Amino acid sequence: MKAVIATGAGGPEVLAVSEACAPVTGPGEVLIDVVAAGINRADVQQRRGFYPPPAGASEILGLEVSGRIAGFGANVTKPFSLGQKVVALLTGGGYAAQVAVPAGQVLPLPDGIDVISAAGLPEVAATVYSNLFMTAQLQAGETVLIHGGAGGIGAMAIQLAKAAGAHVVATAGSDEKVAMLTSYLGADLAVNYRSEDFVERLNEFTSGQGANVILDVVGAKYLARNVAALATYGRLVVIGLQGGASAELNLGALLTKRAAIIGTTLRGRPIEEKTTIMDGVREHVWPLVASGAVKPMVDKTFPLEQVGAAHEYFDSGTHVGKVLLTL
Structure with a gap:
């Protein structure tokens, strides 16, 4: 064949x-x-x-x-x-x-x-459904931060989270993509990570409360900032390592928020x-x-x-x- x-x-x-x-x-x-x-x-x-x-x-x-x-x-x-x-x-x-x-x-x-x-x-639907809903237990009314919102996983995650009644903040790498995330996919807030600080924008959006759930494809590069962006009892789900696999973590920040970091893969x-x-x-x-x-x-x-x-x-x-x- x-x-x-x-x-x-x-x-x-x-x-x-x-x-x-x-x-x-x-x-x-x-x-x-x-x-x-x-x-x-x-x-x-x-x-x-x-x-x-x-x-x-x-x-x-x-x-x-x-x-x-x-x-x-x-x-x-x-x-x-x-x-x-x-x-x-x-x-x-x-x-x-x-x-x-x-x-x-x-x-x-x-x-x-x-x-x-x-x-x-199939891959994006299975990845998003298993991680946002089966693992992170995203609920209506919660805020979710989705990195890589313009990719296949990100686009599916924005739509499923909105359909579930969540508030959606997403990141992308250009102003054109940012506009598409809000106008076409329905994100409540989209942030250009090349020109804006997504933690600051998220905190403005949530009045300092942070994200209940973060779906991350970046990994090490975003670890500290993701923890800073988490709400109390927040859940950070890492599903990709585009920004590296190793990083230092201030465990005190994680403990203070009673938060969780979860790593998953689907293929294996x-x-x-x-x-x-x-x-x-x-x-x-x-x-x-x-x-x-x-x-x-x-x-x-x-x-x-x-x-x-x-x-x-x-x-x-x-x-x-x-x-x-x-x-």
């Missing part, structure tokens, strides 16, 4: 389309003919050699796809049918013509969404946990997508053969929302 192969660790130039062995569908798995695959930060880190796939996972990049069911392994109990349009959350293997996925990580498309746009939903979780998350996405997120309250954010699509150009565009940081590969 056609698949993207990394010839080494490095920039987008290491990615090439080649022939690979088709996946073998195991017990409890669904075989999917891939229509589109989403590009995620984890793919970039794997390409660079910093984020190897978990043991037993495909070496092929790609953590989310949309497509049509092409076959079943033994003991698949979920009510799928051949040819049905679906999306899937993967541990790897999405940049390919076919992928085999545990059935619990596969969902039918939300109503009203085309099969290509749907490829940008057991199938049972991913199944629970995806069941929650279907119950709580899919109706919002079907109603139009949550909009898929697709910035640009590239044919699979242009995977290098797609990664170069993703690396530029100019995208707003998801970048997709199509087959």
